[in-house]
Amino acid sequence: MRIVPLAALAALVFGVAGCGGSQTPASITGKVTYQGAPLPGGTMTFFTENGAYPTSIATDGSGTYSIKDVPVGSASVTIETETFNPNTERPEYGAAMKGGGKMPKGAPKGGENKFKAERMAVEGKGGGGGGGGFGPAPKEELEKLYKKIPAKYMDKRTSGLKMDIVRGSNTKDFELTD
Numbered sequence: 543m544r545i546v547p548l549a550a551l552a553a554l555v556f557g558v559a560g561c562g563g564s565q566t567p568a569s570i571t572g573k574v575t576y577q578g579a580p581l582p583g584g585t586m587t588f589f590t591e592n593g594a595y596p597t598s599i600a601t602d603g604s605g606t607y608s609i610k611d612v613p614v615g616s617a618s619v620t621i622e623t624e625t626f627n628p629n630t631e632r633p634e635y636g637a638a639m640k641g642g643g644k645m646p647k648g649a650p651k652g653g654e655n656k657f658k659a660e661r662m663a664v665e666g667k668g669g670g671g672g673g674g675g676f677g678p679a680p681k682e683e684l685e686k687l688y689k690k691i692p693a694k695y696m697d698k699r700t701s702g703l704k705m706d707i708v709r710g711s712n713t714k715d716f717e718l719t720d
Contacts, residue, residue, distance in 0.1 A: 567611040568707045573604070574621060576691050576718040580605025583687035584623040586716075588705070589698045590615050601626075601687050612707055619703035621718065622696045628684035691718055 570588070574581040584599040590613050597609035599621070624630060694700040695718060705714050 566614065566709045568614050568709055568712055569608070569610045570612060570705075570707065570712040570714060571606070571608045572714040572716065573606050574599050574716045574718065575605055576689055577720070578717075581621070581623065581691070581718070582689055583626045584621055584689075584691075585625055587620045587698075588612055588617045588707070589620070590617045590707070603686075614707050614709050617705045617707055618698040618701065619705060619716065620696055620698050620701050621691065621703070621716065623689055623691050624696075626684055626688040627690075628681045628688055692720055 574584070574586065580603060581599055582603050582605070583601040586597050586599060586607055586609075588595040588597075588609065592613045592615075595609060595612050597607050600606045695703065703716055705712075
């Protein structure tokens, strides 16, 4: 008689343990436009109940983005372009991680390395982007990548950008307006 309750208990324990695992991650691709034109560059962040997931908007003028390993569920989305503002004073890299500098407004916590890598790639430091490999990118190059968008899109509370992420491949385009 004890076999049935033990078997039931084992099935319940293993069944619940199986349900408590992490959800299968999803991938998302799409395009970001502002006033009908592709956004030339920027950073998007998907905020889920499990954290913030940043990705870059392609700097080839297509406005496309792609991100993998995002958990399924509801997400708020932010978009910022100030990383490419040619008129912004450039931070000293590493200062934000040492407590001496500030990340761009709306940047997710822990996103310092992503912003640093993007900025350095555009400035031609660290093996990628323009600028001949050293020093800042020419102002003309940054001007091609930068498009000022309304500040509301940099804050997850005011962006109005939302998405329900499902298991597998997702496609979501975002049209930004004034």
